Amino acid sequence: MQSKSLKSTLSFDDLIHHHGSAKVLAVDDNQKNIQVIGQLLKNTNWCSLSVCLESEKAIKLASKIHPDIILLDLHMPNLNGIEVLKELNKKDILKTSTVLFLTADREIENRLEGLSLGCADYIQKPFNSEEFIIKLKYHIKMRLYEKEILNTLKNTKNILDNINQAIFSINKSGEIINPISKHSNEIFGPIVKPGHKIEGFLKDKFQFSQTEISSIVNKLLDSFKESKIHWTKIQNTLPTKYLFHANEGQEKVLKIKYSSVWNDQTLENIIFYFYDITDKEQKEDDVTKYSLSQISSLS
Incomplete structure (x- = not known):
């Protein structure tokens, strides 16, 4: 007896159909960057966008709405992206949310620190629209795929x-x-x-x-x-x-x-x-x- 894995049978559209639009939270103190993200995601039917201009408020909002993806600016006043990431870790938000850093910074040390703390990927500023969409859809798929696995395991356990x-x-x-x-x-x-x-x-x-x-x-x-x-x-x-x-x-x-x-x-x-x-x-x-x-x- 052989069975296919979920990963090989469920497409991006299947996952969106099963779980609904992915929740994306964009956090950036620069209003122009938020507007660019809004324009890039304006006509999509696979995500719903929430935005925040302040890092402290972003932590509270993430705790409230449990986004699938957090697009997090690396350099912000008060708490920078690394500090926000640490707070998200403390609150176990990364168990249900994937963080992608938005940055013009090319310093490898900052990138390595973010990755070691649980950041999944980086999107370079200024945004290349094609790269932005491809990376975002990929990480949404991985997050929804994880939800599908957890649901399957839960259902399987009930049966077992x-x-x-x-x-x-x-x-x-x-x-x-x-x-x-x-x-x-x-x-x-x-x-x-x-x-x-x-x-x-x-x-x-x-x-x-x-x-x-x-x-x-x-x-x-x-x-x-x-x-x-x-x-x-x-x-x-x-x-x-x-x-x-x-x-x-x-x-x-x-x-x-x-x-x-x-x-x-x-x-x-x-x-x-x-x-x-x-x-x-x-x-x-x-x-x-x-x-x-x-x-x-x-x-």
Whole structure:
């Protein structure tokens, strides 16, 4: 089973359609620059523009409206752009807003400081209209794409919390990542947490030798370096049943299926689906034993 990533399937127009016009806050003490920005965005249907001429008021306004993008002048009186950025960081505004600095300054030190504090990009003054629009649309797309991912994860978590299967994913480092189904923790306990290694999970919970575990882990991790065709071949060599050490010494038989998440030709995640088939296995075993006993009685 393979699924496309959101990034490869949602266009800029799709994101605007799903989330509405992006909120853009322009902060510059120069009225002419604000007017230029207003003219550039005048006839767009993909953003709504708010403006502010004072840095202190801009911080309050950003806290109130939670813009998707903040176009922030680097050199302003009272608080300059770097100082405003620090205040935005303190208020956790950068968790939901992307900051782009507007500046005629070509000093690399100022740019590096801004980038280290969370500024995503710079737009050079005087504005080149084509560059301005391209950069702004790109960062709007990234911000709305992030919203889409968060919404998808939230919806996925709601589904996973109500599904009677153990489901989780691993990344290319072999680390377990979200989303993790609620049933995963009920079956396996606290070892199924983001950041835990799949190798440790297999050692702790299943009856595999170290050689078998190393083989499984190597196959999984090698898949991230290979093609979709390679993944299909590897998938067919992975175990489909696991004998699991449950609580109080019980043993359960779990059936497993694997799924892959791709971004174009790059494997991003491998998803594990565990099904408890202990009762089914027991019934089949009982039927086999009964059949053998019947055959023996006839001989």
